[in-house]
Amino acid sequence: MSDLNTLTISEARTRLRQGEVTSRQLTEDCLAAIDAAGALNAYVHHTPDLAMRMAEAADDRLKQGGAPALCGVPLGIKDLFCTRGVDSQAGSRILEGFKPEYESTVTRQLWESGAVMLGKLNMDEFAMGSSNETSVYGNAVNPWKVDDRDLTPGGSSGGSSAAVAADLCLAATGTDTGGSIRQPAAFTGITGLKPTYGRCSRWGIVAFASSLDQAGPMTKDVRDAAILLRAMAGHDPLDSTSADLAVPDFEAALTGDIKGKTIGLPREYRMDGMSDEIDALWSRGREMLEDAGAKVVDVSLPHTKYALPAYYVIAPAEASSNLARYDGVRFGHRAKLDQGDGILELYEKTRAEGFGDEVKRRIMVGTYVLSAGFYDAYYNRARKVRTLIKRNFDDVFAQGVDAILTPATPSAAFGLGEVAGKDPVEMYLNDVFTVTVNLAGLPGISVPTGQDSKGLPLGLQLIGRPWEEGDLLNVAYALEQAAGFVAKPARWW
Amino acid sequence: MSIDKDTAARVAKLARIRVAPADLDALAGEFNTILGFIEQLNEVDVAGVEPMVSVTPQRLKRREDVVTEGDQQWRVLSNAPDAREGFFAVPKVVE
Numbered sequence: 001m002s003d004l005n006t007l008t009i010s011e012a013r014t015r016l017r018q019g020e021v022t023s024r025q026l027t028e029d030c031l032a033a034i035d036a037a038g039a040l041n042a043y044v045h046h047t048p049d050l051a052m053r054m055a056e057a058a059d060d061r062l063k064q065g066g067a068p069a070l071c072g073v074p075l076g077i078k079d080l081f082c083t084r085g086v087d088s089q090a091g092s093r094i095l096e097g098f099k100p101e102y103e104s105t106v107t108r109q110l111w112e113s114g115a116v117m118l119g120k121l122n123m124d125e126f127a128m129g130s131s132n133e134t135s136v137y138g139n140a141v142n143p144w145k146v147d148d149r150d151l152t153p154g155g156s157s158g159g160s161s162a163a164v165a166a167d168l169c170l171a172a173t174g175t176d177t178g179g180s181i182r183q184p185a186a187f188t189g190i191t192g193l194k195p196t197y198g199r200c201s202r203w204g205i206v207a208f209a210s211s212l213d214q215a216g217p218m219t220k221d222v223r224d225a226a227i228l229l230r231a232m233a234g235h236d237p238l239d240s241t242s243a244d245l246a247v248p249d250f251e252a253a254l255t256g257d258i259k260g261k262t263i264g265l266p267r268e269y270r271m272d273g274m275s276d277e278i279d280a281l282w283s284r285g286r287e288m289l290e291d292a293g294a295k296v297v298d299v300s301l302p303h304t305k306y307a308l309p310a311y312y313v314i315a316p317a318e319a320s321s322n323l324a325r326y327d328g329v330r331f332g333h334r335a336k337l338d339q340g341d342g343i344l345e346l347y348e349k350t351r352a353e354g355f356g357d358e359v360k361r362r363i364m365v366g367t368y369v370l371s372a373g374f375y376d377a378y379y380n381r382a383r384k385v386r387t388l389i390k391r392n393f394d395d396v397f398a399q400g401v402d403a404i405l406t407p408a409t410p411s412a413a414f415g416l417g418e419v420a421g422k423d424p425v426e427m428y429l430n431d432v433f434t435v436t437v438n439l440a441g442l443p444g445i446s447v448p449t450g451q452d453s454k455g456l457p458l459g460l461q462l463i464g465r466p467w468e469e470g471d472l473l474n475v476a477y478a479l480e481q482a483a484g485f486v487a488k489p490a491r492w493w
Numbered sequence: 494m495s496i497d498k499d500t501a502a503r504v505a506k507l508a509r510i511r512v513a514p515a516d517l518d519a520l521a522g523e524f525n526t527i528l529g530f531i532e533q534l535n536e537v538d539v540a541g542v543e544p545m546v547s548v549t550p551q552r553l554k555r556r557e558d559v560v561t562e563g564d565q566q567w568r569v570l571s572n573a574p575d576a577r578e579g580f581f582a583v584p585k586v587v588e
Contacts, residue, residue, distance in 0.1 A: 099571075101569075197548050198549055237554070240553045241547070241549075241551075241553075243551075244554075305533070306533060308530075309531045309533045309534050312527060312531055313531055313534070327509070329574075329581050329583055330572070330573055331572035332574070333574070334574035334575065342586070343586050345584075346583060346584055347509040348509050348510060349511055360510055361520075363510065364501075364504050365527055367507050368504045368524065368528075369531075378531065381534050381535075381537075382534060383544030383545045384542040384543070384544050385534055385539065386545040387545045388539070388542060424523060424526065424527060425526055425530045428530070441549060466549070
């Protein structure tokens with residue numbers, strides 16, 4: 001094995017173009033790495049034959065010249081993306097055996113760019129979770145390890161983060177409804193970008209909360225995030241909320257020059273009981289950006305505290321509506337019925353068997369907050385608070401702030417089983433720094449910036465103006481250069 | 494606002510999820526924990542604030558009301574747990 005799986009997209013691009021390596025070789029190395037990493041449980045549906053066929057086609061295309069940046073690059077795909085003829089289960093039992101007859105727009109664009117699919121990646125069921133512990137496939141495991149405990153790779157895109165960190169692909173797709181790209185990226189020492197709402201088509205991605213869901217890249221560095229985002233993004237007539245805007249060359253924005261940029265630090269993100277290590281990391285991030293020539297100012301986002309409670313009304317409400325389609329009639333699991341059972345028993349038994357506990361809980365909370373008599377008190381109030389949260393960001397950007405710097409997570413990766421199964425709200429608190437960004441529809445990126453005293457990776461988050469992913473990526477690039485994070489997990493699997 | 498066992502049973506019914514009677518107490522407890530967390534929203538002054546409909550102000554695009562991708566019955570049915578003679582099959586609905 002020649003370890004080509006450890007390359008970044010940009011390194012592979014150069015070597016593929018110079019004819020030093022082939023997509024076949026890259027893909028073979030990734031497949032070998034995947035085979036040796038069963039302990040991480042990152043891949044849940046393997047497609048090695050398809051991968052080799054795609055790699056051969058990419059090699060032919062590269063020989064002809066003029067191939068797109070991603071041509072020949074092996075990727076892992078979150079199980080939430082529908083991939084034609086390949087199991088797409090959203091980490092749920094209720095979609096057991098589901099093989100879509102269609103391809104999601106994002107993955108279709110990736111394959112048209114010549115990318116190679118290695119397989120489908122583990123995730124929390126219907127993307128509902130922050131530790132990958134609600135998956136029907138079992139836990140994905142963080143390649144980072146500091147004692148005998150298995151740590152969470154974060155969630156919901158836990159298979160994606162584990163696969164990228166362990167070099168089981170060159171990069172992966174993720175989706176982010178409340179932090180599901182950025183939190184797992186921070187827990188595994190990789191880069192994760194949630195684009196502006198509407199930048200990537202949601203068509204063919206299993207829906208969780210449609211007004212918040214957004215797909216994005218999970219990569220080994222900031223440059224790769226820029227390359228992969230460009231291939232994933234773009235207007236799609238099949239998604240009525242997809243933005244009809246040109247997709248810029250995000251990579252061209254990466255100059256590393258942030259002189260004269262204004263970076264805001266929101267004082268409300270200094271939470272009670274925040275760990276000293278996270279606080280110190282945040283301060284170091286501030287210094288790094290100042291040293292790079294940016295002006296750092298304190299800003300206020302007064303409604304931050306109410307973002308999580310608003311999210312836990314809006315997201316379950318939308319989920320209860322979106323997940324009504326899983327009824328045992330058109331696709332997926334159907335319960336075995338008893339003599340005399342009718343259509344109602346079919347629905348109730350199928351959904352009881354097919355959904356896991358966290359998904360059931362959220363569907364029922366959503367049903368409750370939308371029910372007659374509570375709609376105004378809960379759902380409408382939460383949507384009003386959402387308006388205020390977005391207004392807070394608008395005000396900060398109107399003051400001339402170019403990007404906002406915050407911690408990505410309240411802690412480093414925790415042990416599997418340490419938070420799950422207790423008070424559900426405790427798990428929800430993982431998204432405290434990321435969820436505001438989804439409610440306001442903004443782009444946000446998690447950049448690995450340091451390690452805690454035990455050696456686990458920690459990330460900082462940068463939040464940008466809507467549709468300004470290029471600028472945001474450039475600030476992230478400057479932070480990446482200054483932080484110089486190069487640590488990799490020591491292989492134990 | 495506190496959710497009791499009967500309310501939990503009613504919500505489960507509305508959501509079309511079967512919950513065993515023995516599990517209703519625990520479920521009501523979980524609802525109360527989550528709703529207790531959500532109650533914080535009552536501290537916010539929302540007078541005169543419009544509920545958000547879309548993060549990006551936009552008018553949804555329109556298109557001609559015509560069939561774009563028809564004649565794919567077998568594909569539509571290919572993942573059905575029970576399909577017969579070109580239809581989804583379910584238990585008897587109408588007597």
